[in-house]
Amino acid sequence: MAFAPALDALIDAFRVLPGVGQKTAQRMAFHLLQSERQGGQRLAQALGEALERVGHCRQCRMFAEDDICDICRSSRRDARVLCVVESPADVLAVEQNTDFRGRYFVLMGHLSPIDGIGPEELGLDQLRERLRDGEVKELILATGATVEGDATASYIGDLAARHGASATRIAHGVPVGGELEYVDAGTLAQAFSGRRQL
Structure with a gap:
């Protein structure tokens, strides 16, 4: 079924997000148009501002609004x-x-x-x-x-x-609170090869 061109464009726009397929994109678009129009306006404004203002720190490449992010600037x-x-x-x-x-x-x-x-x-x-x-x-x-x-x-x-x-x-291995019987073979092998003295 063909939707209005603006709705089709909105659905396609949502599909750029990771893990969002056609059905999820449709659900998001329908939700915004049906019951969250104000939320949709806030989303559009926040997205526009972020795309315009957020770049990368020159030193660490983290997202930042300034040339140097707060972490790189911190003397602590x-x-x-x-x-x-x-x-x-x-x-x-x-x-x-x-x-x-x-x-x-x-x-x-x-x-x-x-x-x-x-x-x-x-x-x-x-x-x-x-x-x-x-x-x-x-x-x-x-x-x-x-x-x-x-x-x-x-x-x-x-x-x-x-x-x-x-x-x-960084170490890899058994997660805290994990039980050995549920750990996959690769993780368990990493845990054994990376063991340390107590």
Whole structure:
């Protein structure tokens, strides 16, 4: 069934979001038009403002409205320790769940040659410059526990070594509160190979 052109355009617009297919996009569009027109106006305004005002921090590549984000600008953060993450959502996870007080470098992805994502697309030339100036002493590699995340961590670890900085990788393994019988084989293998002395 064909809808009004403006409604079709709205449904297609929602489909750019991750995990949103045709049915979900239709449900969202119908909801806004049927019972949340004011909410839709707020959404449109907030989206427009965010797209216009939010860019990337020149130092860490995190989303920011200024050239330098609050974390990079803070004198209370340790500039010698840099946590390398794949996405802005990872920064939020580390900030909310740990006591990490260093700074970040956001890759905005991971190495994936098959998708045409190499070191240049991840800003690794910018990271190389930060390592070259000598301020960074440790890189904490907090990339995903995937083949691509591991390859990215390995590549960056080599980069750190060439510039005299140490590189550490976050631990992977059994989640807190997890029971061994429910843990997948890869996670359990990682937990055993990464065990440490008590």
